[in-house]
Amino acid sequence: MTQAKTEPAAHMGHHLCMPEDARKRAARRLKIARGHLDSIVTMLEQEDAYCVDVLRQIKAVQGALSGAGEVVLRGHLEAHVATASTRGDSVEIVEELMEALKYT
Amino acid sequence: MTQAKTEPAAHMGHHLCMPEDARKRAARRLKIARGHLDSIVTMLEQEDAYCVDVLRQIKAVQGALSGAGEVVLRGHLEAHVATASTRGDSVEIVEELMEALKYT
Amino acid sequence: MTQAKTEPAAHMGHHLCMPEDARKRAARRLKIARGHLDSIVTMLEQEDAYCVDVLRQIKAVQGALSGAGEVVLRGHLEAHVATASTRGDSVEIVEELMEALKYT
Amino acid sequence: MTQAKTEPAAHMGHHLCMPEDARKRAARRLKIARGHLDSIVTMLEQEDAYCVDVLRQIKAVQGALSGAGEVVLRGHLEAHVATASTRGDSVEIVEELMEALKYT
Numbered sequence A, B, C, D: 001m002t003q004a005k006t007e008p009a010a011h012m013g014h015h016l017c018m019p020e021d022a023r024k025r026a027a028r029r030l031k032i033a034r035g036h037l038d039s040i041v042t043m044l045e046q047e048d049a050y051c052v053d054v055l056r057q058i059k060a061v062q063g064a065l066s067g068a069g070e071v072v073l074r075g076h077l078e079a080h081v082a083t084a085s086t087r088g089d090s091v092e093i094v095e096e097l098m099e100a101l102k103y104t
Helices: A020-044 A051-081 A090-102 B020-044 B051-081 B090-102 C020-044 C051-081 C090-102 D020-045 D051-081 D090-102
Strands: none
Touching: A020 A051, A020 B020, A020 B051, A051 A090, A051 B020, A051 B051, A051 B090, A051 D051, A051 D090, A090 B051, A090 D051, B020 B051, B051 B090, B051 C051, B051 C090, B090 C051, C020 C051, C020 D020, C020 D051, C051 C090, C051 D020, C051 D051, C051 D090, C090 D051, D020 D051, D051 D090
16 A cells, blocks of 8 residues: 555665654654544544534644644655755655645 | 534534435545555654655545545535525534634 | 636526625735735846745735635625525535535 | 745855746746736626636636746755755755745
């Protein structure tokens, strides 16, 4: 289920890895979002669930996912984009990031 | 963790419930999103996780949540908003919906 | 440049018009956004324009457009969606609105 | 009306300017968006303006603004972020960009 359509950062022959701190913080936030998502599923099992409450909860989870995405993006910008000109892959790395950001 | 800040549809003294079909379809979609979220958490446990892949996956889950939100919104519009003038609570129901949509 | 792909509310044989108050308030907000947009174009004529400033200004205009969109949506919900079951076009009007909201 | 809350890229003592090509392409797109915005204002002067049409047009302009924003962001990533580690201002430039992206 990884769905990696492009070979990640294969453009440089070596592999760019996510900074460990960002990886751990993003995982922590995603786990919280997952717990919240579980609670919405439980909510939807009740016959008296109300649409507007469900909408609000879904938006709250989307906000949590955006927060996790920000952690990942910040780590990527610092560790990989800011060093691109030194590495010599600016064009590829910017192209790849723009494509990933497009689906915001 | 339900965080219902306002009493749902309390404005009419009776309780507006979500159409069963929308409730089941939204639950199904949220369970799929939950599985996808699990796979991102697993991905982040790998040391060679790559930022851009994680960003893409997070966006995919956000898209799935938006899809679930659409199911809920459509059910709400059909079942509750379109019948508001008959019920006599147009002002309250629109106000409540606008507030919920604000955080898109 | 009006690009109206579907005949608006033609489903009922008669024409649903925008509430005058919403129409005027939306126009006022759009004119302000237009002035702001002008100032960004002027900014971009300067050689020392800085990307991040331009990004911020573009986002401010997008926020202003969202505000205008909210005025229009609220007017539509109150005047047309809340009265749909009385008029008998709930299905069509919800369908049309969901399609328009999709591109948020 | 420039509203620059932070001194742009002042962190380096010298001024980072937008690549000329991005500047011109962004200006061209914004001018098109402005023309489109004008046509919505005209539309709103008609008594028979229809809410859903106006919503669609507003979204079209927001899409055009996003396109202009993408041009600016891409130019910024290539010209300024990808060279940050060489210049030595990675932390500041990423911080500034994250703050600007937050309001997407």
